[in-house]
Amino acid sequence: MNFRSLSLIVSVAVLFMACTNDSSTTTPEPAGSGAVDLKIEALYGSAAFELGKAYTTAGNEKVTFDQLRFWVSKVELTKKDGSVYEVPNSYYLMQYLGKDEAIQDGTFTLTAGKREVVNLTGVPAGEYTGVKFGIGVDPKYNDNLTLAAGELNILQNMTNVSWMWHTSYIFTKLGGTVDVAGAASPFLLETGTNVNYKTISQTFATPLVVDGSMKGQMTLQADVAKVLDGIVIARDAKLNTTDKTYHINAGTASMMSKLAGNYPVSFVNAKTARISQ
Amino acid sequence: MNRRGIFAGLITLGMVACSPPDDPVPTPETPLLVREPANFPPLPSSSDNPATTAGVKLGRQLFYDPQLSANGKVSCASCHDPAKAFSDGVRVSALGVSGRPLLRHSPVLMNLAWATNGLFWDGGSKNLESQVLGPLTNRDEMGHDLVVLANYLKTVPAYKTQFEQAFPGEAIHYATIAKALAQFQRTLVSADSRYDQWVRKEGGVLSDEEQRGHQLYQQHCAGCHATDLFTDNQYHNNGLDLVFSDEGDGEGLGRERVKFDPADRGKYRTPTLRNVALTAPYMHDGRMDTLEDVLDHYSDRIKTSPTLDARLPAGGFRLATTDKKALLAFLNTLTDPQFVTNRAYRP
Numbered sequence: 001m002n003f004r005s006l007s008l009i010v011s012v013a014v015l016f017m018a019c020t021n022d023s024s025t026t027t028p029e030p031a032g033s034g035a036v037d038l039k040i041e042a043l044y045g046s047a048a049f050e051l052g053k054a055y056t057t058a059g060n061e062k063v064t065f066d067q068l069r070f071w072v073s074k075v076e077l078t079k080k081d082g083s084v085y086e087v088p089n090s091y092y093l094m095q096y097l098g099k100d101e102a103i104q105d106g107t108f109t110l111t112a113g114k115r116e117v118v119n120l121t122g123v124p125a126g127e128y129t130g131v132k133f134g135i136g137v138d139p140k141y142n143d144n145l146t147l148a149a150g151e152l153n154i155l156q157n158m159t160n161v162s163w164m165w166h167t168s169y170i171f172t173k174l175g176g177t178v179d180v181a182g183a184a185s186p187f188l189l190e191t192g193t194n195v196n197y198k199t200i201s202q203t204f205a206t207p208l209v210v211d212g213s214m215k216g217q218m219t220l221q222a223d224v225a226k227v228l229d230g231i232v233i234a235r236d237a238k239l240n241t242t243d244k245t246y247h248i249n250a251g252t253a254s255m256m257s258k259l260a261g262n263y264p265v266s267f268v269n270a271k272t273a274r275i276s277q
Numbered sequence: 278m279n280r281r282g283i284f285a286g287l288i289t290l291g292m293v294a295c296s297p298p299d300d301p302v303p304t305p306e307t308p309l310l311v312r313e314p315a316n317f318p319p320l321p322s323s324s325d326n327p328a329t330t331a332g333v334k335l336g337r338q339l340f341y342d343p344q345l346s347a348n349g350k351v352s353c354a355s356c357h358d359p360a361k362a363f364s365d366g367v368r369v370s371a372l373g374v375s376g377r378p379l380l381r382h383s384p385v386l387m388n389l390a391w392a393t394n395g396l397f398w399d400g401g402s403k404n405l406e407s408q409v410l411g412p413l414t415n416r417d418e419m420g421h422d423l424v425v426l427a428n429y430l431k432t433v434p435a436y437k438t439q440f441e442q443a444f445p446g447e448a449i450h451y452a453t454i455a456k457a458l459a460q461f462q463r464t465l466v467s468a469d470s471r472y473d474q475w476v477r478k479e480g481g482v483l484s485d486e487e488q489r490g491h492q493l494y495q496q497h498c499a500g501c502h503a504t505d506l507f508t509d510n511q512y513h514n515n516g517l518d519l520v521f522s523d524e525g526d527g528e529g530l531g532r533e534r535v536k537f538d539p540a541d542r543g544k545y546r547t548p549t550l551r552n553v554a555l556t557a558p559y560m561h562d563g564r565m566d567t568l569e570d571v572l573d574h575y576s577d578r579i580k581t582s583p584t585l586d587a588r589l590p591a592g593g594f595r596l597a598t599t600d601k602k603a604l605l606a607f608l609n610t611l612t613d614p615q616f617v618t619n620r621a622y623r624p
Contacts, residue, residue: 144325146406146452154410154451155424162526164411166535167403251526253537 032125036208036216037275038075038118038133040094040267042068043223051098051176058225059232064184065176066098068224069158070263071169072118073134073141073197080127080207091137091150092118093158101157123216128208131218131270135263136171136197143167143194166250168192172263174224178233178246187233187246189259196260202270214274226266231259305331305442309460311390314468316476316505321393326406328460331442336461338439339454341624345426346419347374353412353419353458356383359622362552362613363387363465368563374420380528382563385556387616388549390463394510398545398561399528401535405459410451423451430454467551467616468505475610476505483610490607493600497575498550500588507550507611513586514543516579516593517560531561542584554612568608572601 042049051065075090097112141147145154145167158170171191177184200220208216231237236255237246248255309328313320339345343352356370357363363386371378381398389396389405402408412418413426427450430436436449444453472491474481483491494502503509512532521543522529532541545561559565565574576596579589596604616622 143403144406145410146455147325148452164402164407164414165397165399166401167407 032210032212033122034125034210034212034214034216036077036120036123036210036218038072038120038131039217039219040072040116041219041221042096042116043221043225045223045225049096049224051096055225057228057232059228059230059235061233062179063176063187063228063233065096065174065224067096067101067173067175069093069095069097070135070172071137071152071158073137074132075118075120076132077123077128077208078130078132080129084132085124085126085128087120087123089150090118090120090133091141091152093151093156094118123210125211126209128204128210128216128272130201130203131220132199132201134197134199136191136260137169138197139194142169142197145169163192163250166193168194168250170249171196171260174227180234180246185234185239185244185246187237188249189231189233189237190247190249191256191260191263192250193256196257198260198264200264200267202267204270204272206272208272209274214276217273217275219269219271219273220267221269222263223266223268227259227262229262229265231255231262305329306445309333309464311463312466312468314466314473314477314505316473317388317468318391318504318506320390323390323463325404326456326459328463329443331439332444332457332460333464335436335439335443336457336459337622337624338436339458340461344429345413345421347421350374351419353409354624356418357386359619360555360617362467362555362617364556366557368558373415373418375417377417379417380525381561382558384546385548385552386462387465387467387551388506389465391506392508392510395512395535395546399532399535400512400546405462406452406455409455409458413454423454426454427451465616465622467613469615470551470611470613472607472610473505473613484606486603487606487610490603490605490610493596493604494550494607497594497596498604501547501586502550503547508547510547512541512544512546513588514582514584515545516574516581516585516589517564518543519580519582521582540584543582544584550608551611552613552616554609555617568605569601572596572604576601 044050044055049065049068051067054062054064056062072092072094073090075087077085077087079085093115095113095115100112136142137152141149141152145159152169154169158173159168160170163170169192173188173190175186175188178187202220204218208218210216233246237248238252239246248259250256307330309330309332311320311328340353343350343355345352351372351374355372356365358365365383368382369379370383373379384398393404394400396402396405396408397411402411410423413421414423430440430449440449440453443457447453471481471483473479475483501509501511501513514531521531527534530542532544533539535541553568557566557568559568559571565571575589575594577593579585579591579593581591
C-alpha cells in the first residue's frame with residue numbers, strides 16, 4: 001500500500017468519525033481524573049447554622065431563620081501551575097429550607113431540606129491549590145432566563161414575577177422572622193442583578209490532589225452572621241404593608257448591594273481532604 | 278492529483294457531508310432569516326435562539342392562543358392587535374385576568390429584532406425570551422402558571438408535534454414557549470410605508486408639505502427617534518412631568534427603577550414613530566389621546582426637571598401651526614398598510 005492510498009483511507013475514516021454522533025459513548029477521561037465534592041457548610045459565628053434557632057445579630061436583633069438559598073456558578077479549580085479547570089455546566093442551587101414551599105400557587109412544592117454538597121465528576125488529575133466560583137448567576141445566563149445550564153431553572157422560586165420586570169435570577173435568599181417591638185415579623189432578604197454577582201476565591205492550605213484513587217473534598221464555611229454584617233433588618237429593609245414582611249430586594253437597591261457584598265466576606269476556612277470513594 | 282489536492286478535496290467533501298442537505302423545500306428546521314430592509318441599521322445577531330420556520334409558526338400560534346392565560350380569555354394579541362400595529366388603542370389595559378388596569382400603556386410590537394437595548398418602557402427586560410415570561414405570569418396580565426401552561430400544551434397533539442419540530446429533543450416548558458414567542462416577534466418587520474418607498478426610491482412620493490415635515494422631523498425629532506427604525510432604543514425624559522413619584526414599586530421613576538441611578542429618573546424608552554397614526558394613545562402611560570396632543574406637548578408643554586433631555590428646550594420647540602401640520606403630514610407617511618394586514622403575522 002502506498003502512502004497516497006493509506007492517507008486516503010485514514011482521511012475517509014476521519015471524515016466519518018467527524019460526522020458521527022457519539023453521544024452514546026462517554027468522552028474518555030484522562031487517566032486519574034476523579035470525583036471531587038464541593039461542600040459549603042453554613043455557620044452562624046463559630047457554630048453550625050441552624051434553621052429555627054434564635055440568634056442575636058451584631059445589630060442586636062433577635063432573629064430566627066427559615067431559609068438560606070443561593071446559586072453557586074462557574075466553579076473553577078486552579079492547578080499548581082496556574083492553569084484553570086472550569087467545571088462544565090456548573091450551576092448549583094444550595095439551600096437550607098425549613099419547610100416545604102409551595103411554588104406558583106402550589107402547582108409544585110420545593111421540598112424542605114439541606115443541600116450543602118455538590119458532586120463534581122471527571123475532574124482532571126492534578127494538584128489543585130484553590131477554588132473560585134460565583135454567588136449568583138453570571139451575566140450571560142442571568143440576562144436570558146431561557147438559556148439552559150446545570151441546575152438553572154426559573155421554577156425554583158429563585159425568580160418570580162416581581163423580578164421578571166428586571167431580568168435576573170434571585171441570587172441569594174435569606175428569610176425568617178425578626179423581633180420588632182416584641183412581635184416576630186417575617187423578613188426576606190434577596191440579592192440579584194448583574195452588579196451584585198460576586199465571586200469567591202479561596203486558596204487551600206493543603207492542595208487538593210485528584211488522581212482517581214480517592215475522592216477529593218473541598219470544604220468551605222459560610223458564616224451567616226457575616227452576611228448580616230452592618231444590617232439592621234427593621235431599620236434597613238422595607239416593610240411591605242401587604243405581606244407584612246421586611247424586604248431587601250431590587251426595590252431597595254443600595255441595601256441589596258450591601259447585602260450582596262457581605263456574601264463573599266462570609267466565606268472562610270477553605271480546606272481539602274481525601275476520602276474513600 | 279497530489280497529496281495536498283486529495284486532502285483539500287476530502288476536507289471540502291467532509292464539510293458538505295456534515296452540512297444539512299441542500300433542499301429548496303423549507304423544512305421545519307429551515308433557518309428563518311429576519312428581513313433586513315436596505316434603509317435599516319444592520320441586524321443584530323440573535324444566536325442564542327436562531328429562528329426556524331417551525332419555531333416562528335409555533336410562536337405565532339402561541340401568540341394568538343388565549344389558553345396561555347389563567348382564565349383562558351387573554352392572549353398576547355388581546356393587548357397587541359396586529360391591525361393597530363400590535364398596540365391596543367387604550368390608555369392602560371384592563372383586559373388582564375384580574376381586570377385591574379395596568380400601570381403602563383401596551384407598547385407596539387415591530388422591528389423588535391433591532392431592539393437589543395432592553396424592553397418594557399424602562400428597559401428592565403434584557404431580551405424577548407426573558408420578557409415574555411413577565412406578561413405570561415403577571416397577575417394583572419395573563420396571570421398563568423408556567424408549569425400548568427406547559428402541562429396543558431403537552432396534552433394538545435398539534436402543539437406536541439409543533440414543539441417537537443421547533444425544538445427537537447427539548448421539553449415543552451417555559452424556555453421553549455418563550456423562545457418560540459420571541460422567534461415570531463422578531464419576524465414582525467415594518468418597512469413598507471410610503472416614506473420607505475420614497476427613501477428607498479421605490480416610486481413612493483411625498484408631497485411638498487410631507488417633505489417639509491420630514492425636514493422638521495430631522496431638525497426636532499430625529500435625535501431620539503433616530504435612524505429609519507425611528508427610535509434610538511434609548512431612554513429619555515421628554516418633559517412630561519415636574520416630579521416623578523417613587524410610589525408603589527417605583528414604576529413612576531422610569532429607567533431609574535432599573536438602573537438605580539437618579540440620573541435616569543423619569544426616562545422612558547423611545548417608541549418608534551412607525552405606524553404612529555395607528556397607535557394612539559401615546560406616552561408610557563397613554564396620557565395623550567391624539568398626535569395633535571403630542572405635537573402640542575413638544576411645542577409648548579415641556580416641563581423642566583433635572584433629568585430633562587438636553588435636546589428639548591425649556592418650554593418646548595414653539596412650533597408654528599403650519600409646522601405642526603407639516604409634521605403631522607409626515608408622520609402619516611410612516612403608516613405601513615402591508616404591515617398591519619400581513620397574513621404571515623395573523624393567526
